[in-house]
Every structure is written in structure tokens, then in C-alpha cells.
Amino acid sequence: MxxxxxxxxxxxEVASRTARLDAVFAALADPTRRAIIERLSRGEARVxxxxxxxxxxxxxxxxxxxxxxxxxxxxxxxxxxxxxxxxNARSLDEVDGWIxxxxxxxxKRLDAMERLLYELxxxxxxxxxxxxxxxx
Amino acid sequence: MxxxxxxxxxxxEVASRTARLDAVFAALADPTRRAIIERLSRGEARVxxxxxxxxxxxxxxxxxxxxxxxxxxxxxxxxxxxxxxxxNARSLDEVDGWIxxxxxxxxKRLDAMERLLYELxxxxxxxxxxxxxxxx
Numbered sequence: 001m002x003x004x005x006x007x008x009x010x011x012x013e014v015a016s017r018t019a020r021l022d023a024v025f026a027a028l029a030d031p032t033r034r035a036i037i038e039r040l041s042r043g044e045a046r047v048x049x050x051x052x053x054x055x056x057x058x059x060x061x062x063x064x065x066x067x068x069x070x071x072x073x074x075x076x077x078x079x080x081x082x083x084x085x086x087x088n089a090r091s092l093d094e095v096d097g098w099i100x101x102x103x104x105x106x107x108k109r110l111d112a113m114e115r116l117l118y119e120l121x122x123x124x125x126x127x128x129x130x131x132x133x134x135x136x
Numbered sequence: 137m138x139x140x141x142x143x144x145x146x147x148x149e150v151a152s153r154t155a156r157l158d159a160v161f162a163a164l165a166d167p168t169r170r171a172i173i174e175r176l177s178r179g180e181a182r183v184x185x186x187x188x189x190x191x192x193x194x195x196x197x198x199x200x201x202x203x204x205x206x207x208x209x210x211x212x213x214x215x216x217x218x219x220x221x222x223x224n225a226r227s228l229d230e231v232d233g234w235i236x237x238x239x240x241x242x243x244k245r246l247d248a249m250e251r252l253l254y255e256l257x258x259x260x261x262x263x264x265x266x267x268x269x270x271x272x
Binding site for chain 1: 154157158159161162164165166167170173174177178179223225228231232234235238239241242243245246
């Protein structure tokens with residue numbers, strides 16, 4: 001049944017997108033990890049360079065870096081003996097897309113409320129004059 | 137020392153903004169909580185209405201709702217005996233701002249890289265003709 005195969009594939013894609021969103025949002029929910037992303041946003045750097053400004057052990061910073069790598073926001077490559085970290089510029093696309101979608105809903109509702117308030121205001125201003133027509 | 141007071145106030149503001157960002161990102165790092173936000177984005181609803189589509193106990197959904205309320209993304213008000221939930225349309229502003237700032241950095245770097253690649257391409261095309269001038 002090819003239809004069923006497509007359905008299973010689509011479900012798997014949704015599941016992995018959901019898991020990616022979970023991982024990226026969780027990765028961003030920590031000030032040290034956000035600071036690491038800010039640092040790497042200005043340019044790639046060695047693990048030791050990234051760890052330097054933080055008042056914590058290299059081991060503690062490394063744990064945060066591993067969370068960022070697992071979420072796909074940060075990538076690591078080797079240059080000789082050094083481990084170089086960089087940000088993955090496409091990793092926030094899905095997170096961004098989700099937030100934009102929510103904003104879209106909310107803005108539509110805010111627009112509708114504004115229109116309603118505007119109409120109510122218009123009616124109130126017209127009411128004394130128009131009352132005799134009895135339409136409202 | 138008024139300068140010191142201003143400094144302490146500024147630090148407190150940064151600390152509370154940081155805590156809000158932590159709370160909102162953590163709140164969004166769960167598929168049930170994101171689904172609740174999507175539901176409430178289409179209009180306010182009672183707690184029982186929000187819980188209905190989920191295959192979990194009312195108690196489990198209530199816990200997720202409390203996390204969303206603590207982060208400021210969802211608000212609750214009472215209408216008679218009902219608890220009505222709604223989304224706070226301004227709650228994603230800081231999260232959005234942070235993501236936009238990162239994107240800003242990255243896009244600048246991507247632009248710079250593109251320019252560099254373009255310049256390298258231009259040089260390469262010119263190279264055979266220009267070699268005799270010996271500037272490169």
C-alpha cells in the first residue's frame with residue numbers, strides 16, 4: 001500500500017520536526033547556552049576560546065556545548081588538533097517559522113478586535129442622531 | 137551614589153529579562169505546550185476545552201498550563217465558575233527579538249562570505265589575462 005507508506009513517512013517527518021523544535025527550544029532555555037551562541041555568531045572559535053569568559057569549569061561549558069550540538073544549533077569540526085565550533089545558520093528556521101505562525105494568528109485576532117472596537121465607537125457616535133431610524 | 141543605584145536597577149532588569157527568556161524558551165520546548173498555545177491562538181477557551189483533544193489526564197494538562205502561565209505566555213481569568221485561558225500576544229516579543237538579533241549577525245556573516253566568494257570568482261576569471269601585470 002503506497003498510500004500507507006507515504007502516511008508513515010509523513011508522520012515520521014512530523015515526529016522528527018517536533019523533536020527538533022523540542023531540542024532547539026530546550027537548548028535556548030539557558031543563559032550560558034544563549035551566550036555561547038552569541039559568541040559564535042560573531043565568528044567560529046575553539047572550545048577553549050568559547051569557555052574563557054565564563055566563570056565555570058571547562059567541563060561545565062563542554063556539557064552546554066554538547067546540548068547545543070545535539071540540537072543542531074552548533075556544529076564542530078576539527079582543524080589539526082583544535083576543535084572548532086560554529087553556528088548553523090539554518091538551525092533557527094523551524095523555531096522562527098513556528099513563532100511567526102503564532103504571531104500570524106494573534107495579529108489577525110488583534111486586527112479583528114480593533115475593527116470591532118472601531119465599529120462600536122462609530123455606532124456610539126451615530127447613536128443619538130440615528131436612534132429614530134430604529135435600525136439598531 | 138545614584139550611579140550605583142542605576143547600575144543595580146539595570147542589572148536587575150537584565151536578570152529578569154534573562155529569567156523571562158529562560159522561562160519562555162523552556163515553556164515552548166514541549167509539543168503539548170506548543171499545541172495548547174496553537175489552540176489558544178485561535179481563541180480563548182476553558183481549561184476543560186483545552187484539555188479535551190489530548191490523550192492525558194486533566195491533571196497532566198493542568199501542569200502544562202501552569203508552566204505556560206508561569207512563563208507569561210498564557211493568562212487565566214475567571215468568568216463565573218469557569219477558568220478562561222488566553223494567550224498573551226506580547227509574550228513572544230523578547231524571544232522573537234533575541235532570534236532576530238542572532239539572524240542579523242549570521243546574515244551579515246553570510247553576506248560577507250558571499251562577497252568574498254564573488255571577489256575570488258572575479259579574480260579567478262581575470263587571472264589568466266592579468267597575470268602579466270604581476271599584481272597577484
